[in-house]
Amino acid sequence: MAGDRSPKHPRDEGKPAPGANQAWAAISYLIGGILVWGFAGWLVDRWLDTGGIATAIGAVVGAAGGVLLIARRLGR
Amino acid sequence: MWAAEDPHFPPTVDEFFPPAIAGPFVTKFTILVWLAVGILIIFYLLAYRKPKMVPTRMQWLAESVYGFNRDNVANQMIGHEGVRFAAYFTTLFSFILLTNLFGIIPGIQMSTNSHIAFPIVLAIISYVMFIYIGVRKYGFGAYFKKALLPPAPWYVLPLLIPIEFFSTFLVRPVTLSLRLFANMFAGHMILAVFTLGGFVLLQSTWLLKPVAILSFAMAIALTFLEFLVIILQAYIFVILTSSYVGGALAEEH
Numbered sequence: 001m002a003g004d005r006s007p008k009h010p011r012d013e014g015k016p017a018p019g020a021n022q023a024w025a026a027i028s029y030l031i032g033g034i035l036v037w038g039f040a041g042w043l044v045d046r047w048l049d050t051g052g053i054a055t056a057i058g059a060v061v062g063a064a065g066g067v068l069l070i071a072r073r074l075g076r
Numbered sequence: 077m078w079a080a081e082d083p084h085f086p087p088t089v090d091e092f093f094p095p096a097i098a099g100p101f102v103t104k105f106t107i108l109v110w111l112a113v114g115i116l117i118i119f120y121l122l123a124y125r126k127p128k129m130v131p132t133r134m135q136w137l138a139e140s141v142y143g144f145n146r147d148n149v150a151n152q153m154i155g156h157e158g159v160r161f162a163a164y165f166t167t168l169f170s171f172i173l174l175t176n177l178f179g180i181i182p183g184i185q186m187s188t189n190s191h192i193a194f195p196i197v198l199a200i201i202s203y204v205m206f207i208y209i210g211v212r213k214y215g216f217g218a219y220f221k222k223a224l225l226p227p228a229p230w231y232v233l234p235l236l237i238p239i240e241f242f243s244t245f246l247v248r249p250v251t252l253s254l255r256l257f258a259n260m261f262a263g264h265m266i267l268a269v270f271t272l273g274g275f276v277l278l279q280s281t282w283l284l285k286p287v288a289i290l291s292f293a294m295a296i297a298l299t300f301l302e303f304l305v306i307i308l309q310a311y312i313f314v315i316l317t318s319s320y321v322g323g324a325l326a327e328e329h
Contacts, residue, residue, distance in 0.1 A: 021319035028243040028248075029239060031243075032243035035242065036239050037235070037238070037239075061235065062239065065235040069228075069239055072226050072228050073227075
């Protein structure tokens, strides 16, 4: 979290700093997930004429994938 | 209505397409880019020509810009390997900062980065650079495997790989160029609206004339805000480029 700053360990010197780049990466994974799978769902909607249901499912699944990616790539 | 002739009041996109000066490829933007490159070359040559232990003001400025990019950008985002890229980051930062500053320098008042072509070229350089660096370090297949295969069980990989591809290889160059372009474009538009709007108000009925003062005051205040945005955008562009390079170099953990 932003508020609690843990005391700096000497071995952290020179390591890539968490912060701005991680935040950008997290946002791009989340929005990327929703857009990619939402778009795939939209294509399915157009193809099968399902009226938006596939888009909704795609967006939710994509968001879940984005969260999973954030957890796996950035959360450690 | 009557104001529509002289100060072209609502400023339009035509602002960003100045007339050609000599031939179709030489416009105000071209000249400004040449000017920026020339100023930067001369500045760094002069500043580092006779380095002294007690630096002159020019040497101090050049060294602080370089030191900032080496310590706070390259070293911090990439690690000990980062020093190799410090020179490029310094060049990139200085170029974006100077061309952005053209947007609020009186008499020029046009940033080259408010024309989408220039941020696109800068973003393409960063894009090609981080992919090339990753491929050179790991080899073609291994780099893309590292970039596209997240550490996750195999059955969610079909879900995750398109997201990885989208956010790493499609979104990055687009957002990098759009962020810089949109900030400089909007900044120029806002300043133009308040400055030209002030003149339009001055020419209108006496009731509205005092409002012109407010409009000019806003233009001055927003110029200071714009100054902040200029520095911030140059910083963000460099920090994101270094973060992409750092990501391409990073070992899998």
